[in-house]
Every structure is written in C-alpha cells, then in structure tokens.
Amino acid sequence: MTNALSTLAYKVKPNVFDLSTGLLHVSLRDQINRAETLIRSLVEAKQLLPAKSSLLIVGAGVAGASAAIAAARHDISSIIVESQATTFSRLRGITSRYAGPHMYEWPLSFHDDQLFPSTTTGLSPWKAGGTPDRLSFQTHMPETADKLVLDWDTQLLAASGPTCKPLIDVVLNVPRVALKKDIKAFARTGSRRITITGTNWITKHSVTITSAPRFIIMAAGFGQETTSVAGVGDSSNVLSGTWFWGNDTLLQPQLGVAPLPANLVVFGGGDGALQDALRALTKCHTPLAFLDRLRSSAQAAMALIDDALLELSSLEQQHRLGEIWTSSSDQAKYYLPAMHDACVSLAAVLASKQQVRNAINGQIRQDVSSVCIVVREKHFSKAYLLNRFLIYLIDECGKHLLCSKLKIFWDHVFHSGHMPSAIAKPISIQSMSGAITTLPNISKVVVRIGVDAETVPSIQLGITKTGSLARNALGRIPLPFAVP
Numbered sequence: 001m002t003n004a005l006s007t008l009a010y011k012v013k014p015n016v017f018d019l020s021t022g023l024l025h026v027s028l029r030d031q032i033n034r035a036e037t038l039i040r041s042l043v044e045a046k047q048l049l050p051a052k053s054s055l056l057i058v059g060a061g062v063a064g065a066s067a068a069i070a071a072a073r074h075d076i077s078s079i080i081v082e083s084q085a086t087t088f089s090r091l092r093g094i095t096s097r098y099a100g101p102h103m104y105e106w107p108l109s110f111h112d113d114q115l116f117p118s119t120t121t122g123l124s125p126w127k128a129g130g131t132p133d134r135l136s137f138q139t140h141m142p143e144t145a146d147k148l149v150l151d152w153d154t155q156l157l158a159a160s161g162p163t164c165k166p167l168i169d170v171v172l173n174v175p176r177v178a179l180k181k182d183i184k185a186f187a188r189t190g191s192r193r194i195t196i197t198g199t200n201w202i203t204k205h206s207v208t209i210t211s212a213p214r215f216i217i218m219a220a221g222f223g224q225e226t227t228s229v230a231g232v233g234d235s236s237n238v239l240s241g242t243w244f245w246g247n248d249t250l251l252q253p254q255l256g257v258a259p260l261p262a263n264l265v266v267f268g269g270g271d272g273a274l275q276d277a278l279r280a281l282t283k284c285h286t287p288l289a290f291l292d293r294l295r296s297s298a299q300a301a302m303a304l305i306d307d308a309l310l311e312l313s314s315l316e317q318q319h320r321l322g323e324i325w326t327s328s329s330d331q332a333k334y335y336l337p338a339m340h341d342a343c344v345s346l347a348a349v350l351a352s353k354q355q356v357r358n359a360i361n362g363q364i365r366q367d368v369s370s371v372c373i374v375v376r377e378k379h380f381s382k383a384y385l386l387n388r389f390l391i392y393l394i395d396e397c398g399k400h401l402l403c404s405k406l407k408i409f410w411d412h413v414f415h416s417g418h419m420p421s422a423i424a425k426p427i428s429i430q431s432m433s434g435a436i437t438t439l440p441n442i443s444k445v446v447v448r449i450g451v452d453a454e455t456v457p458s459i460q461l462g463i464t465k466t467g468s469l470a471r472n473a474l475g476r477i478p479l480p481f482a483v484p
Contacts, residue, residue: 268448298359
C-alpha cells in the first residue's frame with residue numbers, strides 16, 4: 001500500500017509531477033527528501049512505476065539529481081535534461097555562501113551536526129542496512145555551495161551505473177523551445193515520444209536521445225529571484241543586488257567597498273535578508289559560527305541564552321503548525337505578528353542582562369559602520385528561527401548603546417535614490433504612512449524580496465495551476481528531517 005501524500009502533493013497532470021511550484025519548504029535537504037518520497041511512493045505502487053520503467057526529469061539540480069538517484073536504486077532509468085551547461089548550475093562556483101542540512105533546526109539537539117544522512121539516534125532509518133545511495137552532506141560543518149556541488153557530481157556519477165548502460169543519463173545544453181513543446185504535448189497526451197538533443201555531461205559530446213518516459217518530473221527550480229526594487233517616489237530609480245546563490249563581498253573587510261564607509265542597506269524581511277544582515281554584522285559565514293564564537297568567548301551569556309531554548313522551541317513549533325493550518329493572510333495577520341512580539345520580548349529580557357549585552361555587542365564587527373534592514377511589513381516574514389532570533393537579539397542589545405550599528409525600519413519601502421558605485425550615496429525610504437527617511441552614505445545594497453512565482457517553468461508551460469487550493473495546502477506540509 002503506497003503512501004499517497006507525495007503523489008497527491010506533487011501530481012499536476014496524470015503523467016507529470018512538479019517538485020518546484022508552490023512549495024513552502026525548499027531547503028537543499030527538503031529538496032532531497034521531497035524527491036525521495038515521491039519516487040518511493042511511485043515505486044510502492046508498482047502499477048504506476050514498475051521496474052525497468054523510465055523517467056524524464058527536467059532540471060539537473062538538487063531535486064532532479066535526487067529523484068534520478070532514488071529511481072536508479074529501483075532499477076528505473078532516468079534522463080535528466082538541463083538547459084544550462086553544467087549540473088547544479090545555480091550552486092556551482094559559489095564560495096561565499098555556506099549550506100548545511102541541519103543548521104537551521106536550532107535549537108533542536110542535532111542542529112550543529114551537518115552530516116546527512118544523519119548519524120543522530122532516531123534520525124537515521126538506515127543504521128541497520130548501511131548508508132543509502134542519495135545526495136549526501138559529508139562533513140560535520142557547513143560547506144560552501146561549490147564544495148557540495150563537487151561532492152554531488154561524484155555521487156551522481158557513482159549512482160549512474162555502468163558507462164555502457166547507465167541508469168542515469170544527463171543531457172546538458174538542451175534547447176528550451178523544443179523541450180517546452182515536447183513537455184506540453186506529453187502532458188496533454190501522455191504517449192508522445194520525446195527527442196532530446198544536447199551535450200552528454202560526461203563525454204561532452206553532442207547527443208540525440210529519443211525517450212518514451214512513464215512520467216515527467218519537473219524539477220527546474222523555484223522561479224526567478226527578484227534582486228531589484230524600484231522606488232515608489234520615482235520608479236526610474238532602481239536598486240539591485242547579487243543573487244542569493246551568488247558570490248558577494250559581505251565577508252570581506254569593510255564589506256568589500258573600501259575606501260568607502262561600510263554602510264549596507266538590506267531590502268527584505270525574509271530569510272535571505274536576515275542571513276545577509278547577520279553575515280554583514282558578524283563576519284561569520286553562518287549563524288552557527290556566530291553562536292560557536294559566543295559559546296567559546298562568553299559562556300555565561302550563552303548559558304542565559306540556552307535557558308531560553310525551551311520557550312524558543314515552543315514558539316517555533318506553533319509557528320510551523322500555523323503555516324500548515326492557516327491561510328497566508330492569517331499567517332500575516334496572526335501568527336507572524338505573534339512570533340514577532342514573543343521573540344522581541346524574549347530578546348529584550350536577555351538584552352537586559354549585562355553579560356548578554358557585552359557578549360553580543362562585543363562580537364559585532366568594527367569595520368562596518370551600519371546595517372539597515374528595510375522591511376515592508378511590521379514583522380519579518382518567512383525566516384528560520386535562528387536567523388530571526390539573532391537579529392532580534394542584536395537589535396535589542398544595540399539599543400543599550402549610544403549608537404547601534406543595526407537599524408530595522410519596519411513598514412517601509414524604497415522611495416528614491418541611486419545605486420552606489422565609486423561614491424557612497426543617500427537612499428530614501430518611505431513608511432506606509434508617507435514619512436520619508438534618508439539613509440546617508442550608503443555604499444552597498446542587498447535586495448532579498450523573494451522569487452517571482454510566475455517564472456516557475458511548470459507555470460510558464462501551463463502545466464501547473466497557481467490557484468490550486470489543494471496543492472497550495474499540501475505544499476505547506478513540512479517534510480521529515482530524514483526519509484528511509
């Protein structure tokens with residue numbers, strides 16, 4: 001008997017599954033586990049995906065590779081098609097952004113061990129049978145995205161099987177126009193043979209492959225990231241920044257803008273915005289590194305923070321359950337404000353302790369003059385508890401100083417100004433009530449306001465409908481920390 005949840009959650013046509021559209025939980029670990037659960041459900045229902053079947057997987061990223069590796073374990077062949085010139089193209093070459101499968105599960109006990117599959121008791125369904133063949137994180141500490149990609153290339157190649165008859169073929173540089181036409185026809189009829197032209201990822205030779213897959217799995221990403229913002233006072237004024245998965249200079253001395261004053265403005269209230277604000281304030285590549293630094297230099301302060309973990313765990317659990325059982329509008333109206341108020345209150349209590357203030361303020365980097373976070377709402381939006389709480393704590397501790405380096409502007413948007421280049425420039429922001437504040441001498445801009453949902457390939461092809469109530473609800477259900 002198959003567990004139908006994954007097939008229901010990701011099925012968009014009788015013969016097409018979508019691992020990209022309308023999903024709330026999209027970490028690298030979530031992408032691996034989501035692909036694993038889908039393939040397992042299809043295999044368990046043998047009439048759906050019997051052995052010796054074949055799949056066409058669109059996208060050679062984490063989700064696509066994970067689906068192919070999972071299928072190969074059951075003697076099911078896959079062709080992964082990718083329009084870019086490399087596998088894992090979004091992450092490849094990124095050395096300034098670190099990732100780990102568990103680091104944002106703080107304050108849970110296993111947050112500081114980044115091995116995946118985990119060796120933690122209760123999180124490893126594979127202990128009796130050994131380590132499974134799947135994309136894995138192979139170090140205890142977070143790694144750069146580029147290092148992960150190099151490991152994953154090796155793992156994908158090993159899972160492919162014999163070179164003479166691989167279970168996984170990867171075709172790169174596939175022309176998008178022809179592929180879109182074939183996918184749309186397959187989704188409509190279910191019986192069309194698909195001809196794929198491109199470059200074999202191993203030999204680098206041009207190839208043409210004809211396939212009649214049982215299913216197509218869409219795993220081509222979550223949409224185009226929005227990295228620019230137009231001024232409400234003058235729409236011709238546009239500020240822009242680098243991609244989230246892009247190399248930046250936030251960890252370099254003076255944010256990489258010397259000899260300009262290091263004044264950063266971050267637009268956005270989600271997780272990406274908070275991650276970058278923390279990196280700029282602490283010069284730590286992950287928030288875990290900041291916690292480790294506090295733990296080694298200020299044990300008394302960390303003991304006080306540790307005492308608050310039970311309350312923080314309760315807040316996070318309520319928040320996660322609220323995401324599942326309420327609409328987005330109710331989230332914004334009730335749960336997010338409640339999370340905000342509770343975290344601010346707890347951070348204020350901790351900041352009233354001199355040991356905590358000294359520890360936090362003492363770890364804020366001296367080569368940065370200011371970090372301003374401009375948030376459209378009256379609270380942060382979707383963000384991991386670790387990033388959220390550290391920002392609240394730094395903000396509350398800074399209020400006891402004559403001049404805090406962190407400033408948060410709630411209920412504000414970009415009004416007018418120009419991108420800093422050779423000289424620092426003023427940027428004006430506007431509150432929702434109309435009041436204008438000018439931020440002087442801004443030398444660096446980060447824009448983290450999410451992705452454009454309409455740019456997800458499945459939506460552009462007309463395969464996945466954005467207004468599906470059932471799909472939107474199922475897409476909010478969190479995945480387990482590990483799957484068998």
